[in-house]
Amino acid sequence: MKFTVEKEMENGRGRVGKIETPHGIIETPAFIVVGTKATVKGLSPEQVASLGAEAILANTYHLYLEPGEEIMKKAGGLHKFMNWHGPTFTDSGGFQAFSLGAAFNNKASKIADRTQEVDETQTSHEALAKVDEEGVTFKSIIDGSSHRFTPERSMEIQHAIDADIIFAFDECTSPHASYEYQKEAMARTHRWAERSLDHHKKVGPKDQALFGIVQGGRHQDLRKESAEIIGKMDFDGFGIGGSFDKEDIYTAVGWVNDILPKGKPRHLLGIGEPEDLFGGIENGVDTFDCVAPTRIARNGSLYTRKGKINILNAKYREDVGKIDPLCKCSTCRDYTPAYLAHLFRAKEMQAGTLASIHNLYFIVNLVKEIRGSMLDGTFYEFKERFLKEYTGEGE
C-alpha cells in the first residue's frame, strides 16, 4: 500500500491524497462502504461499483463466525469470495467486544455510567463478551458457542480473509465509561497494537497493510497519549476509534491528527452522517466508514440536500415528483417517492436496495464533491452552503 498527499489545506490538517492498494486506488478523502458479512446489504457488487464507491469494509468477527476463516481462505480471500475487485478493509473485531456487551460488563464502567440505567439482569444477558489482558472471550451470536480473540488471532483471521487494509485488534469503550476505565482500556489497546504489529510482521502477507487504532475516548490527554504511542509504531496507517458523542468527534479527531504522522492515511472508524464528514475531513481524516447510509435506507430514511426524509411518511404515498431533485443516482433518475413508499409499505426487497443505492450515492459522492472543493480551494464555501441547506438553517 502506498499513500500520497496531493494537496494540503491551509489549516495544516485537511488533505487530498490517494491510497494505492493491490486492488486499486482510493482517492481520498473517501467514504468506504460497509459490507460487514462480505456483502453490502441489499446490493450487488456491480451496484456498489456503479454508484461510485471505491472500497468496501468487512468485519473480522462476523466472517470468522460465518462462514469461518477456513472457507474464506479456500475461497481465495474476500475479493474473490464476494466478487468485489476494488480495495477492501477488514475491521479487527475489537468493536464487537464493545458492542456485544464487554463495555457494560465491567464494574468500572458500570459504576461510572450514570447516564444510562443499567438493568443487572438484562446486562448479564447482553454481555456476550469479556475482556482480559490477553484478549476477549465471547459467545457467538449465532449459536452461543464460546470463542476467543487475541491480537494474534485477529491478525491470523484477517490474513485469511485477506483484505488490502486490516486493523489492529483494539478495545472500544463507551464514551460514558469512567476516565479510569478508558485509560486502562487504552493502555491495553496499545499493548494489543504492539502484539498485532509483531504478529502481522512475522506471519502476514507483505502486500497487506496494517492500521493501528487510536483510542482514548473524549479525553484530550488520553487521545494525545494514544496518538503519540500508536503514531510511533510502524503501522501503515491509522484508525481513529471510539464510540463518539456527536459534539466530540471533530475535537478528538483534531487532537489526534496533529500528532499522527502526516505521511500515513487516517481512517475514522464508524463515522458519518453527512454533517459529520466536513468536520472530519477538515481535521485530517482521509477515509470514513459508516453503516448509517445503508441501515437507515433499509428503515426508510433517505438523505436529501435538504436533510433526511422518511419515505414512509404519509405525504410520500402520492408524491410522483423527485426524491432529491439534485441527486443524479439511478434511484432518483428512475423512480418516484410514491414508488419507493409503495415498495416499503409492500415490504418488497427492492425498497431497501433502491434506498441503499440512493443513500450510498449521496454520501460517497458528497465526499467526492468535498474532495473537489478542496482541490479548487472552495472547501469552506461548499461546507457552509451544504450545511445551511442540509440542516435547514437560515431558510
Next chain:
RNA sequence: GCGCCGUUCGGAUAGCGGCUAUUCCAGGAGACUGUAAAUCUCCGGCCCUUUGGGCAUCGCUGGUUCGAGUCCAGCACGGCGCA
C-alpha cells in the same frame, strides 16, 4: 319456520362477574454513526387548566347484581344445520 353458534378500536383476535379491555396486522410519528438491525420505540374513543384528571365504550333494548363485554330475556344482523 325451528335448532345451534356468533356479534369486542379499520381488519383479525383475547377476555367466561370485579373494576387501566389483550395481542397481531393495517394506520400515524420517531430513532438508527467500525451492522446480533429489511430493526427498534412511541401514539392511536372523547374532553380538560395534559404532572395528572374527567367522561365514554364491547350489535340494540331491558333485566339480575354492590359491580356486566362477561349472567338472563327480547330484538337486530351474520354463519351453519334441519325443514
